[in-house]
Amino acid sequence: MPEWSVAEPRTFALDDPVTSLKVRVVNGTVNVVGVAEGPARLEVSEVVGPPLIVTQRGSTLTVSYEDLPWKGFLKWFDRKGRDRSAVVSLAVPAGASVEVGVVGAEAVVSGIRGRTEVRGVTGDTTLVGLAGPVRAETVSGNVEAQSVAGELRYSSVSGDLTVVDGTGTSVRADSVTGDMVIDLDPADRGTDIRLTTVSGEIAIRLPHPTDARVEANTTSGAVSSAFDDLRVDGQWGSKSIKGTLGSGTGTLKATTVSGSIALLRRPESEPESASEPASGKVL
Template sequence: MTAWKIAEPERLVLEEGVTALSVSLVSGRLNVVGADGPARVEVSSISDRPVTVTLEGGVLTIAHEFPKGWPGFLGWLFGSRFKVDVSVVVPMEAAVRLNLASGTIIASSLRNGATVGVTSGRITLLGIDGRVNGKVVSGSIEGLTLGGEVDLETVSGEIVVADSTAGKVSARSISGSVTCDLDNPSAGTEVRLDTVSGEITARVREDSDLRVSLNAISGHVVNAFSELDQHSRNTVTGRLGTGTGGHLAANATSGTISLLRRPVDDEEAVEA
């Protein structure tokens, strides 16, 4: 095992191969990118508490040290002493697990999925394939150009998903909004959007092939497609096109669901 204890800004280049990344930090900003070449770790700023970096058996671990006797999770209360800005480059096929108590995580260009959790702050996921899991207790999640299977959840905050090619998308918020901008999902695609107290907005292409089911228990549904069946002010079902391109389901306990129409771009129409 190789280990480093970082207490000041430093840059590491790791010649040993990295197959997995595990990060557990208290406070700050974490940026993880998948790329060719050797793995690299750069700590651009750091407060009082050092960060430990270890590499063993292809597993790269980056973590804050806690004084003995401290309940680990409670350390986030003293976040200013633990604040750190870390950037990590790993192979695109590396398995990634990231956790931050308070702050921002940005993860991009990964091919083997990612599991990302923030207690209070923000998650941004860009160009990730495989199984993607993101959870924020208080804050927001933004997912762009995601593939594979996507599962996003906030307790209090906003979720935005756009340009997804994932075969399965699940986005749910207890108290907050969910926004999803879809292209034309392929056959078998499942998209499920849920909120307990908040609004859901879904935008799909006007030439989409989709089965649609929208239900707002205490609220109403705004529907831009006349070909769908509006059973009541809070329930809409039906098919768009042939209905073979996938399934869009949205459910709100208290709030509004809006299904919006996105025109096909002129350039796409010409190419078709």
């Protein structure tokens, strides 16, 4: 089993096949990109503190520290982490599965067709052009997903979730205080969207036409809808948006206690910014 201790900048070209990648870094940056052909490549351009341990067991490549396990990763708040950081870039086959764990580090994962799982304590994560299933868990880091086609699962305490030009049909997310902005244009008009937050704001933009049974509820926030087929109810206290869009083959459920909920409609021509206001019924 090849193993390397990396205490200074170094580049690796890995001739053995890589079908699974596992990376855990404290502070700094992790960049992972999927490539169509060629061997996996690893570049460690900066290491501060203890060395990174690089191992390849079979077709699994691991880049981490000796004292940073994947299990219980989100509870890792060791003070020694303040004295370490690393900048790591990897190119792996696009079909590989990827696990990335970051404490205080930024992570970017792009072009992966296999399963992607990201866990972060702090530090933002960007996911671009992922075709396989995606799972993201954070404590306070934000997650931005661009052009993600696979099903997306997200869980956070206070991080925000932003989905831009999503082509997948399934998004399930929950948070305590984080906001959620979901912009979808799935190839299949049916959707499965289920969002839950306590005090975060929720904004969802869907194509028109779309097919979904809609049920959105807030206890004390405001609601608005750009779809005439949906009913906005509630004058004081609890408010809701309910109804059926198209044939109703999909599902859209959104729940928040004190946050607001907005359902926006994608124009049929050129897409507009998800942050632009939409006209419609407001309560």
